[in-house]
Amino acid sequence: MKQRKPTGGWRRWHRWLGLLVAMPVLVLSVTGILLNHVESLDWASEPLPPTLARSYGVPIPEQINGSPVDGHWYAQAGERLFVDGRAVAACSSPFQGAVAVQGLIVAGCGGELLLLQGEQLVERLRPAQGVPAFTRLGVAAGALILETDNRLLQFDPDRLGSAGAPSGDWQPAPLASVPSTILSDLQAASVPAALNWQRLLQDLHAGRLFGRVGQWLMDLAALVLVVLALTGALVWARSRR
Known part of the structure; x- marks a missing residue:
């Protein structure tokens, strides 16, 4: 054996x-x-692609709202302001829209006002500089209008002063879903850098x-x-x- x-x-x-x-x-x-x-x-x-980032529980939005102004899209993602998918400045949430006023683009970011010329940040105005607490912004008769909880105010970015809004209708900053060509860049920017x-x-x-x-x-x-x-x-x- x-x-x-x-x-x-x-x-x-x-x-x-x-x-x-x-x-x-x-x-x-x-x-x-x-x-x-x-x-x-x-x-x-x-950074990880948005699809993989979602597996970590990161809330990557399916749609992102932005403001179309003068043929360009202004939107916020990942605490940055984007113009046509290109990051131009820091921008806290929530994004409150963008409008054209006196040759500048004024964007609202978390209660701050960002003044831009094209993709160049000119100035950032904060509440400490006299910007009233506002929920929306818009224009009326060529002037910047800020909507507060109980009234409309006309705000002058040069003099940093506010007064009662002029009579007549005002036009709030337009907000709509950004095009798909821009959405992918904004979703990628929404992924935290640590991920x-x-x-x-x-x-x-x-x-x-x-x-x-x-x-x-x-x-x-x-x-x-x-x-x-x-x-x-x-x-x-x-x-x-």
């Missing part, structure tokens, strides 16, 4: 354990290699992307790798006898 080699049992355990953790080990290896070269790949600060490809690779490497179960699975894979190293060395040592 053929005698079974004493290493046969270890070999079987070694083989089945290897098959059991093949996929987690593959993920550990690939993500480890990519993380080792993440700087040279320029992924350390490259980049390096973060995704780190979470995949540690299993955090799949919650506690994923972390335990990666911990188990790492422990099995230790066992495989030990059993591999044991099989090799016994085969040398």
Whole structure:
């Protein structure tokens, strides 16, 4: 009768354990290699696409409202003001629209007024400079109008003063869904800078992307790798006898 080699049992355990953790080990290896070269790949600060960012619970809007003024679109995303999809200035939420007044574009951002010429920020006016608390802005008879909780005010950006709005109808800043060609840029800008490809690779490497179960699975894979190293060395040592 053929005698079974004493290493046969270890070999079987070694083989089945290897098959059991093949996929987690593959993920550990690939993500480890990519993380080792993440700087040279320029992924350390490259934000994730909006689709992947949504998997982290980031509220990437499906539609973004902006103001069409003089053939250009003014909109806010990621705490920045965009003109035709190009970032031009810091802009806090909420975006309150944009209008053309006396050769300038005036945009409302979180209670502040941004004065622009084209894509160039000329001045930022804050409440401390006399800007009243307003919910909307618009124009009437060529003057800037700010809508407060209970009345309309005419505001002069040059003199930083406000007075009662002139009689007659006023035109609030138009707000509409931005075109799809601009929307993709604004959605990408809505992804936080900290949510980049390096973060995704780190979470995949540690299993955090799949919650506690994923972390335990990666911990188990790492422990099995230790066992495989030990059993591999044991099989090799016994085969040398």
